[in-house]
Amino acid sequence: MSFFGKLKERMFRSSSKLDEGLDALVAADATSAPDIPPASPAAPVEITKPGLLSRLTGRSDAPRRVLDDAFVEELEDLLVQADLGVETALKVTANIAAGRFGRRVSTAEIKEALADEITRIMEPVARPMPLYPKRPQVVLVVGVNGAGKTTTIGKLASQFRAAGKSVIIAAGDTFRAAAVEQLQVWGERAGVPVMTAPEGSDPASLAFDALTRAQAEGADLLMIDTAGRLQNRADLMEELAKIVRVIRKKDPSAPHNTLLVLDATTGQNAVTQVEVFRQMANVSGLIMTKLDGTARGGVLVALADRFGLPIHAIGVGEQIDDLDAFDARDFAVALTGSAD
Numbered sequence: 001m002s003f004f005g006k007l008k009e010r011m012f013r014s015s016s017k018l019d020e021g022l023d024a025l026v027a028a029d030a031t032s033a034p035d036i037p038p039a040s041p042a043a044p045v046e047i048t049k050p051g052l053l054s055r056l057t058g059r060s061d062a063p064r065r066v067l068d069d070a071f072v073e074e075l076e077d078l079l080v081q082a083d084l085g086v087e088t089a090l091k092v093t094a095n096i097a098a099g100r101f102g103r104r105v106s107t108a109e110i111k112e113a114l115a116d117e118i119t120r121i122m123e124p125v126a127r128p129m130p131l132y133p134k135r136p137q138v139v140l141v142v143g144v145n146g147a148g149k150t151t152t153i154g155k156l157a158s159q160f161r162a163a164g165k166s167v168i169i170a171a172g173d174t175f176r177a178a179a180v181e182q183l184q185v186w187g188e189r190a191g192v193p194v195m196t197a198p199e200g201s202d203p204a205s206l207a208f209d210a211l212t213r214a215q216a217e218g219a220d221l222l223m224i225d226t227a228g229r230l231q232n233r234a235d236l237m238e239e240l241a242k243i244v245r246v247i248r249k250k251d252p253s254a255p256h257n258t259l260l261v262l263d264a265t266t267g268q269n270a271v272t273q274v275e276v277f278r279q280m281a282n283v284s285g286l287i288m289t290k291l292d293g294t295a296r297g298g299v300l301v302a303l304a305d306r307f308g309l310p311i312h313a314i315g316v317g318e319q320i321d322d323l324d325a326f327d328a329r330d331f332a333v334a335l336t337g338s339a340d
Contacts (some may be wrong), residue, residue, distance in 0.1 A: 005106070010196075014221055017203070017334055018078070018079075018082045018298065018335055018336060018337065019111065019338075020336020020337070021078045021081070021082070022078070022110055022111055022114070022336065022337065023073055023105055023107050023337075025065075025071070025075060025078060025107075025110070026063060026064070026065045026105070026106065026107040026110060027063060027107075028065070028074075029065050029066075029070075029071075036202050038089050040286075044197050057174070059277060062101050062106040062107070062108065063106065063107070064104035064105055064106050065104060065105065066079035066102065066103070066104050067096075067097060067100050067101055067102065067103055067104075067105050067128065068102065072093050072097050072100050072101075075093050075096070075110075075305070076089045076090060076093045079092060079093065079298065082163050082297075082298035083267045083268055083297070083298035083299040083302065084298040084301050084302050085268060085271065085298075085299070085302035085306070087305070087306070088121075088301055088302045088305045088306070091122075091305070092117045092118070092227075092301075093112065094335075095117050096110070096113045096117060097116060097293055100113070108338075108339060111336045111337055111338040111339070112338055112339075114330075114332075114336045114338075115329075115332040115333055115335075115336045115338040117282070118301055118328075118332035118335060118336065119328050119329050119332040121301055121304050121305050122300075122301065122311070122326075122331060122332065123328040123329075124304075124305045124308070125304045125308060125309060125310050125311050125328075126310075126325075126326045126327060126328040127285075127293070127309055127310040127311070127312065128283060128312055128313075128325050129156075129257055129259070129310075129312040129313070130167075131259070132256055134219075134253065134256060135218060135219065135220055136168070136211070136214035136215060136219045136220060136221060136222045137220065137221050137222070137256045137257070138211065138222050138224065138242075138247060138251065138254035138255040138257075139156075139221060139222065139223045139224065139255065139256065139257045139258075139259060139260060140224050140226065140243070140244070140255035140257070140258045140259070140281065141153050141223060141224065141225055141226060141258075141259045142226050142228065142232070142240065142258060142259070142260050142261070142277055142280070143228050143260055143261035143262065143273070143277070144228040144263075144273060145173075145176065145227070145228040145229065146218065146228075146263065147178075147228065147261045147262055147263040147266075147273075148261055148263060148290060149173075149225065149261040149287035150173070150179045150183055150186075150225060150227065150316065151181045151182065151186075151225075151289070151315075151318065152259075152261050152289060152313075152323065153169060153183065153186070153223050153225055153289055154169075154182065154183060154185075154186025154187070154189075154190070155186070155315070155320050155322075155323040156223065156313075156323070157169055157186065157190055157192045157221075157223055158186065158189065158190035158192070158320050159190060159320065159323070160220070160221055160324060161190045161192055162190075165220040165221055166217070166219045166220045166221070167192045167219065167220065167221045167222075167223065168189075168192070168193050168194075168195065168210060168213060168214045168217070168219045168222050168223070169186075169187055169192055169193070169194045169195065169222075169223050169224075169225070170194075170195045170206055170207055170209075170210035170222065170223070170224040170225065171183045171194055171196045171197075171206070171225055172203040172207055172224050172225045172226050172227070172243065173203070173225050173226060173227045173228070174196075174197050174198075174199060174200060174201045174203050174206065174227075175199065175200060175227055176227070177199055179225065180194075180196050180199075183196075183225060184196070195209065195210045195213065202242075203226065203239060203242075203243055204239070204242040204243045204245070204246040205228065205246070205247070206309060207243045207246060207247050208246045208247060208249070208250065210222055210224065211247050211250045211254070214252065215250065215251075222246075224243065224247075224255070226239070226240060226243065227239060230273075230276065233276065233280070235278070236280065237280040237320055240279075240280050240281050244281075253311055253324065257284050257285065258282055258283050258284045258285075259283075259284070259285050259286070259287055259312065260273070260274065260277050260281075260283045260285070260286050260287070260302075260309075261286075261287045261288075261289060262274070262286060262287070262288050262289070263288075263290050263294075264289065264290045264291045264297055264299065264300070265290050266299075267299055268299060268302070269322075270288075270299045270303060271299065271303065271306065274303060274307055274309070278307075283311040284309075284310070285309060285311070285312045286303065286309050286310065286311050286312065287311075287312055287313045287314070287315070287323075288300050288311065288313075288314045288315070288326075289314070289315040289323075290315065291314055291315065291316045292316045292317050292322075293331070297331075297334075297335055298335065300314075300331070301335075311326040312325070312326060312329070313325055314326050
């Protein structure tokens with residue numbers, strides 16, 4: 001199955017699906033009558049249920065609802081529930097209403113318009129992680145514990161290795177033995193060396209040793225895992241700052257990428273995490289994990305709209321091919337349930 005197929009199949013399995021909400025929104029006050037001027041009262045019309053084809057194509061016999069103030073307000077509420085955030089939801093609904101206000105619209109038309117708006121917001125940030133001629137390219141990976149940071153590093157390392165790049169991983173979350181063990185499993189699977197240190201060791205010292213080895217061996221990429229204990233931000237900020245200071249003694253241009261890994265199931269908390277980690281580290285790009293299960297996923301739209309940071313990849317499962325480059329249109333179609 002293609003990654004897009006997985007995205008559509010797995011992205012939303014909860015009852016809060018955005019596409020189901022859009023279906024219900026139009027059906028709540030739908031008729032099959034033609035458009036009428038908004039100032040003219042609509043005569044009572046019998047509501048007819050649409051066939052599958054008419055729902056997919058938006059044909060004139062599909063149920064339609066006047067796009068009025070009430071519709072716009074309900075659509076805003078639905079988008080907020082889907083984690084787009086208030087500011088982004090207001091902007092998107094205003095753009096959808098422009099040129100359509102007072103018209104009768106079908107579910108398919110609203111989904112297509114919404115997918116277009118989401119694509120417009122997200123296309124500028126849909127960029128793969130840049131690869132530079134510099135060797136080794138140092139990639140610092142940050143994020144809260146449980147966001148999928150360790151698994152993401154393993155998947156990226158495996159994919160880079162499969163693409164012919166030589167990779168070294170530094171298991172810099174030295175306070176979590178499980179994180180180190182997980183990276184070692186991925187390293188064995190991908191044929192990538194994983195450098196470790198005793199539990200509780202200084203992560204900066206490990207990062208320095210790993211960079212020394214990567215330079216000596218001419219590795220293409222050095223990926224450094226980090227801790228994510230946000231309950232003590234001051235300590236974590238100093239730890240990350242120390243890692244950067246120490247590796248810059250070996251390479252003043254490092255790190256070349258600072259990736260923030262986010263868990264889609266945290267919803268609007270992801271916005272706070274971006275704000276915090278941008279203060280602690282010079283975040284250069286985002287990776288969103290766990291878009292399968294019960295994640296609503298709309299927060300990714302809010303992040304793109306608010307911060308404009310590149311979104312390099314998204315994950316929809318635990319297997320190596322469940323992480324792939326972010327495609328704005330594919331995401332918009334999967335999010336809205338559009339027939340595109």
